[in-house]
Amino acid sequence: MFVVVAVTGGIAAYKTVHLVRDLIRAGHEVHVVPTADALRFVGLPTWEAISRNPVTTSVHDDVSRVRHVALGQQADLVIVAPATANTIAKMAAGIADDLLGTTLLATTAPVVIAPAMHTEMWRHPATVANIATLRARGVVIVGPADGPLTGGDSGPGRMSEPTDILRVALEARRPADLADLHVVVTAGGTREPLDPVRYLGNRSSGRQGVALAAAAAARGARVTLIAAHIESDVLAAATHPRISLQRAGTAAELQSATTDAAQAADVVVMAAAVSDYRVAEVSESKLSKESTDGTLTLTLVENADILAALATERRPGQTIVGFAAETASGDELLERGRRKRARKGADLLVVNHVGWEHGFETADNAVLLLTEAAVGDAAGSKREVAEAVWDAVLSLRGEDSSPL
Ligand code: CTP
Numbered sequence: 001m002f003v004v005v006a007v008t009g010g011i012a013a014y015k016t017v018h019l020v021r022d023l024i025r026a027g028h029e030v031h032v033v034p035t036a037d038a039l040r041f042v043g044l045p046t047w048e049a050i051s052r053n054p055v056t057t058s059v060h061d062d063v064s065r066v067r068h069v070a071l072g073q074q075a076d077l078v079i080v081a082p083a084t085a086n087t088i089a090k091m092a093a094g095i096a097d098d099l100l101g102t103t104l105l106a107t108t109a110p111v112v113i114a115p116a117m118h119t120e121m122w123r124h125p126a127t128v129a130n131i132a133t134l135r136a137r138g139v140v141i142v143g144p145a146d147g148p149l150t151g152g153d154s155g156p157g158r159m160s161e162p163t164d165i166l167r168v169a170l171e172a173r174r175p176a177d178l179a180d181l182h183v184v185v186t187a188g189g190t191r192e193p194l195d196p197v198r199y200l201g202n203r204s205s206g207r208q209g210v211a212l213a214a215a216a217a218a219r220g221a222r223v224t225l226i227a228a229h230i231e232s233d234v235l236a237a238a239t240h241p242r243i244s245l246q247r248a249g250t251a252a253e254l255q256s257a258t259t260d261a262a263q264a265a266d267v268v269v270m271a272a273a274v275s276d277y278r279v280a281e282v283s284e285s286k287l288s289k290e291s292t293d294g295t296l297t298l299t300l301v302e303n304a305d306i307l308a309a310l311a312t313e314r315r316p317g318q319t320i321v322g323f324a325a326e327t328a329s330g331d332e333l334l335e336r337g338r339r340k341r342a343r344k345g346a347d348l349l350v351v352n353h354v355g356w357e358h359g360f361e362t363a364d365n366a367v368l369l370l371t372e373a374a375v376g377d378a379a380g381s382k383r384e385v386a387e388a389v390w391d392a393v394l395s396l397r398g399e400d401s402s403p404l
Pocket of ligand 1: 272
């Protein structure tokens with residue numbers, strides 16, 4: 001793969017030397033494009049030696065080969081690490097006053113950036129807006145990580161480690177094998193109101209559903225993401241030009257939005273944690289202890305099973321995927337999963353073990369992938385699990401030969 005690594009003027013540039021080395025070791029052709037400022041941190045000979053290619057910052061070198069756009073045009077992947085607040089602002093505005101700027105404007109390859117700056121700069125509304133602009137254009141943002149910064153201060157702003165940048169960058173290079181598909185993904189936990197201020201909810205963070213939406217969009221799908229409750233920083237990872245977002249609060253709202261969206265979908269993935277029950281009567285006013293005698297009894301009624309209904313009404317060629325969070329483990333987990341898949345009629349059920357300590361609010365996941373014919377498994381980051389789910393969907397649809 002032809003990879004352009006752009007380096008901007010931050011102390012974290014020294015870590016990018018490792019990133020370039022790892023890319024070279026993995027057999028990639030790497031061209032480093034530093035800004036003039038970046039060379040004050042790590043010098044040109046280092047970049048040339050480590051990348052085994054000539055390095056320049058100027059648009060006026062190698063003019064006969066139209067180098068100012070050639071690198072961007074040839075690139076299969078562009079990584080900007082570290083990406084300073086200044087470069088992020090220039091990217092958002094499309095400024096092309098050096099080789100890095102022209103390369104970024106000339107490329108249609110995936111662009112992955114690893115921001116590095118002080119926490120105040122990262123949180124400044126200008127940077128927040130610029131990052132949102134870049135995300136909306138499909139730029140993938142890795143980090144920044146939280147930890148000690150150069151001035152002795154601490155907080156979000158450290159550039160992510162080279163291994164993390166490399167993993168995310170290689171994920172961004174997935175083939176567009178979902179390009180012809182419209183997929184609907186539900187994510188997050190529904191909330192059933194008891195009264196105007198209280199609700200019954202669950203611990204789902206929405207991370208796995210957001211990872212499914214982001215992975216599908218990166219692989220070319222058109223995605224409708226129907227989000228129940230998800231924190232905004234988690235949801236931010238689903239900002240992509242091919243993802244359209246709808247919000248749903250209760251199970252009934254999720255059902256209505258999903259049923260509508262499913263009409264035109266090739267694949268529906270029910271990753272949302274849907275409340276099985278709602279209160280029979282929502283109180284119009286805030287429930288008060290004054291009107292109880294030390295106990296409160298709530299009458300709950302069952303919500304419709306959205307997944308089962310989608311499976312019953314599926315159109316020919318439509319693939320329905322469910323999730324199941326189970327506290328069982330081992331053989332019992334597998335058996336419960338098998339029964340649930342059959343009961344709900346899903347083509348694929350993604351089963352994970354959850355408990356007080358497992359499965360929620362974490363970055364990693366481990367799942368079983370159950371179809372009528374096969375049992376597969378996947379483990380790793382929620383993004384890696386998401387990729388495995390889409391591989392399994394493609395395999396079920398006969399659009400990929402990789403076995404489950
Ligand atoms: N689900 C749904 N509608 C509901 C409840 C769940 O569509 N009212 C979906 C979830 O989005 C998930 C799958 O069904 O994809 C499994 O959810 P789970 O809560 O494990 O299933 P339940 O039917 O609640 O099974 P049980 O409570 O018996 O474990």
